[in-house]
Structure formats: C-alpha cells, structure tokens
Amino acid sequence: MTILVKAATLPDGTRTDMLVRDGVIAELGSLLSSPVEHVIDADGLQALPGLVDLHTHLREPGSEQSETVLTGTRAAAIGGFTAVFAMANTHPVADTAGVVEQVHSLGVEHGYATVRPIGAVTVGLEGRQLAEIGAMARSRAGVTVFSDDGKCVSDALLMRRALEYVKGFGGVIAQHAQEPRLTENATMNESALSSELGLVGWPAMAEEAIIARDLLLAQHVGARIHICHVSTAGSVELIRWFKTRGVQVTAEVTPHHLLLTDQLVSGYDTRYKVNPPLRSDDDVQALRSGVADGTIDIVATDHAPHPAEAKECAWDEAAFGMVGLESALPVVQSSLVDTGLLDWSDVARVLSSAPARIGRLSGYDSPFSPGSAAEFTLYDPKASRVFDASDLRGKSVNTPYLGRNLPGRVVATVHQGYPTVLDGELVDVERVAASAAATRGR
C-alpha cells in the first residue's frame, strides 16, 4: 500500500510531504503526486509519531461488556495511538503465557494497533507468589512490562525479588504505588474536601511512601523500575531526587491528573472517581512541571472502561476509572502545549518514543526518517469541540470530559503503513483487518 501525505508539519516544525510504501516512510521532501492509494492533505496538520500508551485496560478476556481488544484498539486509533500496552487485570489474569499470547494475537488480527500485553507480577495479582515472568517474556507476546496494576505490590520483600528477577529478562516492573493499609476503603484525595464530603481519604503520602521504598529497592538491587500514574507533588519530588542519584526510574502521569482536580468530586459525580484519585491544584501544577523538566518521562492514559451500571450508583459503590484513549492528545495539548510547557517534539517524546523505549517496543526510535516504520498520526491542533459521547469509539462512556471544551482532533492515523483513521473517522473493521493480513504476508 502507498500513501502520499502532503505538506505535513513534523514535530521539529519542518514542513514536508511523505510517501509511505510497504510499511515504511519511503521518501520525504517535496514529492510529486504519483499514483498512490491514498493522498492525505496534511496542510496545517501536525504530524506526530504513532502514540504509544503504556497503560491501557482492554478488559479482554473476561469483561468484554466494558471493552474488547477490538473496541479498545479502535479507541486507541481514533486517539492517534498505534501501540498500546494492555494491563494484566483481566479475567483470567494475564499471569501466564497463554493469556498474554491470546491478547497479543487478537491485536495482530484486528490490526488497529500493536497490542503488547503487560504480564502480572504475582499470580492472580494476589501479591503472594511471582507469576511465570520468564514464560511470558519468552512467549510470542514477548512481554517486557510486568505490573499488578490496580493493586500495589506492597510486600517489600516480594517487590525486591520481582525487581531482581525481571532484570534477567530485560523487563521492567510497573508499580501501582498505593500503600494498602493507609488507603483502606479510600475513594478520593484526602483533604478538607474529603472530610466535608464524608469520603474516606486516599492520602498523597500513601503513594509517596511506596515510591520512596521502591526507589530505594531499585537503587539497592540495580534494577529498572517504572512508576504508574504518578499523582502527587511529593512523588514528583522523590522521583526527581532519585533520578539525580542515578536510579533507573521512569514515571508516567495520566492526562486526567494533568487537567482535573479533586474539587470536581464535590457533587459526588462518579465519573470523577479514579485511582489514584484526582488531587489538588498544587499537585496538578507539580505534575505539569515534572513532565516539562523530564522528571516524569511519559503520559499514559490508564484508559479504564466500565459499563454504565458501574458508574450509575452511589459514589462508594462506583468503580474506579475513566476512559482516556480518545481524549489523551487533546488533554495533553490543553494542559501542556497550550500552556507553553511542551512543544510538539516534546509531545512526540512523552507520548511515543519514551513509552516505546520503556516497553522495549521497536520502530519508534527515529520517526519520520527515511526507512522508518510508518507509524504516525496527523492531528489538527487548531480544531476545537465540546467533547461528548459521540467522540468515543470504545465500548464505555465513562469519560470525565463530557461537555468540556477540548482542543484538537485526530484527522488520520497510519499503522504499519496502512490507515486506521482517515478524514477523522475510523477505517472500517474489515478493511483494517485485511490491511493487517496483507502486512503479515509481506
């Protein structure tokens, strides 16, 4: 398949045409129209390397009423993503080679995005016994990231063993930092507001205590560690300090923690219930600075779909989580680009090359160079819309942005050299699957 992209603006600001042929960017420069299958007029559009989400919940197997690999990767594509790392808390848990291979192959088959399963650290996410990390790493899924996300590996000795063990396979542990005893029944940021609302508080230090402990562990055993969804100013400080000491730590922040604060909880609107919880404005500002100065390496969505009934209930009874793939880039633009903290080459780093490097995902290290993998998205940063449910492509609508004005719009996404999104709409399932199959034959 051949695609000609006319007059796109690259992350470094240069304007160029691009010819995509056989899954790679074949030519750049001022190109004449030759017979191609698709011509995309990218005048005024920002080209970004295919976005990589290190933290997605695809829910398959087990909770297909919330999301499937197909619907989740469609949501990813419309959000400009070409690769997602699928969290392990499925039913059954992704703690064996069998489950991760199944998830991986569904991604290959559907063809909307690369699906890299994340393996569980412990059997059944129960925090007692290490899962078969080696088997998952050596499986066809090639698991590189291990996480009990949703649950913290709270046992210090078990965490030490996991950090040590995974080193041998070149993997990384992604820790969900939440001290369990300090957060029993907790549902929102602990603050004067949680006290007023009568909700059990989730104190910032319950995250920071685990991060401090784990960074000491990582330092001691010389292992890589990744911190999921950092949410507090104190966590940013800790990570910044440990990085100056040479600890191999990487960290992520979610789009919602960059934009929303705990004050939104005051009406008990369950769409704002998420774990870790929305924090104070000071935390939001510290997280933004953390991304700007490189303390926080990446933005990852923590896309967490839930069926309507899991949110149409009393606050305490509602599920934690928000969908985020479709809104991630607009929220990053709003919180980091439009505020002058990042330029588009920084966005390319925090949403593509850095997460790919952490997850050992190849093809993302030198985007837009001749011969590089054709994984990119074309984005109109000047567009603006009131976000609503029709902007979502996954199965669930638990987004906190309904009714909010968000900038930007993904116009096209190209994965493995074929389009998954054209003219702002998903390419249909059969055509994408056929394109993907053709790619495998190549």
Next chain:
Amino acid sequence: MRHLVSTRELTRDEAIGILDVAEDMAGVAHREMKKLPTLRGKTVVNLFFEDSTRTRMSFEAAAKRLSADVINFSAKGSSVSKGESLKDTAQTLAAMGADGVVIRHSASGAPQTLARSGWIDAGVVSAGDGTHEHPTQALLDAFTMRRRVHGAAARGKGLDGLTVTIVGDILHSRVARSNLWLLTTLGASVRFVAPASLVPIGVESWPVEIGYDLDAAIEDGPDVVMMLRVQAERMHAAFFPNAREYAREWGLDDERAARLPAGTIVMHPGPMNRGLEISAAAADSPRSTVLEQVTNGVAVRMAVLYLVLSGEREVRS
C-alpha cells in the same frame, strides 16, 4: 425547597424559615387532634439502606401527622441486599408514584446522587448518609437549642452568640458536620473536642475551634455540650485504646457534668452508650435535652416534609 440533602447549602433565612415552620408543626402535638390534612394524597417513601429504627419512626410519625401515605422500604432482606442498584430502586419508587423519598444510606453522597440523577422526580430528604451529613438531626438540634434559649419567642431568631461544644467521634460523625454548618450559619460558634485520631484532616479550614481536652472545654462554660455516640468498631480500628480510656478522657461523667454552668444544656443525638460517652445522671438531668430532641425531631421533619412536598413541583423537560 426542592430537596434537603445538606445543611451546608442552607442560607440563614432558609434555616430560620424551616425552624419557624417547625414551631407551627410542634403546636399540633399539643392538640387533641394531632393530625393535619396538608399532605393528603402524597406518598412518602422511607428508603432505608441502613438500619435506624429511631430516625425511620420519626420520619414516619412526621409524614403521618401530615396525612401523607407512608411506605417503608428497608434494604435488609429486600432486593437491594441482592444487588439491586440505587438506580433501579429509585426508578421503582418513581413508578409507584412516590412524591417524596426519605433516604438513609451508608454511602456518603447517596442522597445527592438520587436528587440529581433524574431517575426520580420526587423530593429527596436525607435521613443521614455515610459520614457526610444528617441535616434533619442538625435542624432538630438547632430547634431544641433555640427553644431552650428563646422559649416561646423563638420565631424568627437565630442562635447568635451561642457557644456549642461537640464532643466525640467527629471523624465519622455526620451529625457533627451538619451541626457545624447549620449552627455557624445561625450565628453560633462551635468547638469540636475529640481524640486527635478522630478529628478529620483539613478541619483548619472549617469554621470551628478544635480542642483535645474536655476538661478545658468545660472550664470555658459553653452554652451547649453535645455528646456524640461512640461506635464500638472504632476501638478495633485503633482510633483509641479502649472504652475505659475513652470514658475517662472524653466522657461526660457526673463530675464533669457538675462543673458545667447552671444554664448549660447537654444534648445527645441518641442512641446513647450510658457510662461511655455520657453518664446516666448527666443523661437524665434537667439540663439534658435528649427527650426534647426526640419530640422536636417529629416537628422538624414535618416542617421539612411540608416544605419539600408542597409548592409547585418543577417539571423536568
């Protein structure tokens, strides 16, 4: 008044208005005919997801004195305990034609969720939600204080200058929260006295003085001392060592009660743990308003039900 789910949102005029209507309702209790036709044909559902016989009886008496039909819906043994959601329950009640829903729920904010959900058009009255608020308890407490202070001339008056000390498990108390917002709105000044482990985070930003020493608080001679109930399960969660130490440090025993100024009243929302947070003598003394609170509770709830259920209902589009 469309709903009553919090005292925080009441203005001073609204709060005094409710207390004044409650004065009218209280008069009914002294007549031979203790019933008004006001809410004839209206249906009030007592939706209790959490057991509370006293509060339910009080609301039931209030609704019946106003001639409303009362349906009691208790979660125990019902479909709710079999996993039916608040939404389904609400829609069922709407289909039955409930005009008012009195809701008690262990989840903070459940009354707000119900009021704003669009699942049901009925007026929603909170009968206590989680550790959030218990607005009618605060209103009946304020009503009781106002009557003790102003007697028959209470109408139209606030609680200006009154000093109120609330003692006990502030952290988990919806009564303390609702009272704080209401009493300060009415001009009183409030002090919380509690073990430091039972004081919520962030209270520095609340309009309240915090103390840990009950004896010092008594020394200051407050106009009102309100003792909160201690839940047994708090002991197991290590909020304080044991009942003996709690009673010694924060219990209103005979000796402490004797040191209170003659005019100080002693309140308790009930049910009491005699010998723990309050001694029997203190609970039964003339300064105790425990039974007045129960009586006034019916009048205040009649006022709230009247104000929520009369008037033009806004029609949802």
Next chain:
Amino acid sequence: MAARTVLQHADITRALTRIAHEILESNRGAADLVILGIPTRGVALARRIAQNISSIEAVPFGVGSIDVTLYRDDLASQPTRVPAPTDIPAEGIDGKTVVLVDDVLFSGRTVRAALDALSDHGRPRAVRLAALVDRGHRELPIRADFIGKNLPTSKSERIMVRLEETDGIDEVVIES
C-alpha cells in the same frame, strides 16, 4: 395598571364598628364569643373588631388567630406558603360561637380551609364569618354573615386591602 381607592381609613373604621354591633346583636352579647382572624390581615381586623366589642360590652371574650395554610387545597399548584402562627384562646372553642374574620371573601376556599382547621381544634356551637370586603365569584357554598362592603369586581381585577398594622395605611384599592 389602573388603581382606584374604594375604601379609606374612615370607611374601614365605620365598617368595623358596624360589624362589631352586628356581631353583638346576632350573638345577643359577647358571652361565649371567640373572634379568630385568618392571617395575615384578618388577624388585625379581628383585633379591631374585638376592641370595638370591648368598648360596647364589658363581658370578657376570646380573640386570636387561626392559620389555614396547612389546610389549603392548592398546596401543590402554588409556591410553598410559610404558615403563620395559630393562637387559640386558652379557654378553647368548644361550645363557643366563633367568628372567623378575613379581609376579602372571594372563592370561599380559604374559609373552607379555616372551617377544617377549626374542627381540628374543637367543636364550636356555631361558626360565623366576617369579611371586610366581599368581591363575589364564590366557588363553594359559603356566604358571609357580616360584610364591611360588597364590591362587585371582574375576575381579572385585584383587590388590595392595606391596613395600618401590616402596611402602614388603611385603604382598599382595586387594581385592573
């Protein structure tokens, strides 16, 4: 909006004096009499009538007020009304002749509510009705025993009764 004054201070005073005499005449004195005003302005009128009676007869009798808010049949179609105090004399109304006093008699629904309220307070021997103005348009089989002035009106007109006690001036105005 056109407004015309139909009764002034002197007219109102004369009417209330006459009503006091008529009450005494029909009741054959002030014994066992209870005058109850319907809030808001009926209460002030009841007090004035009671004063007039006292200046004629030395026999003590009851004066008070009876609020009808909680007995109305239009609670669901009107904005919420705040009740006014009810003040029944300590000797009660059982076996007495109660005279209800209101400012304007119109549909009769307020009086209907007052009769219901009254029956919850006791069993009077007889109930009479006094009104400063009767403007017609009755919707219930109710009529006044003592009337200050009959004022035939159209239904679209409004009658405003203002009294010194509540409004600082004595007058009755028709607005159309």
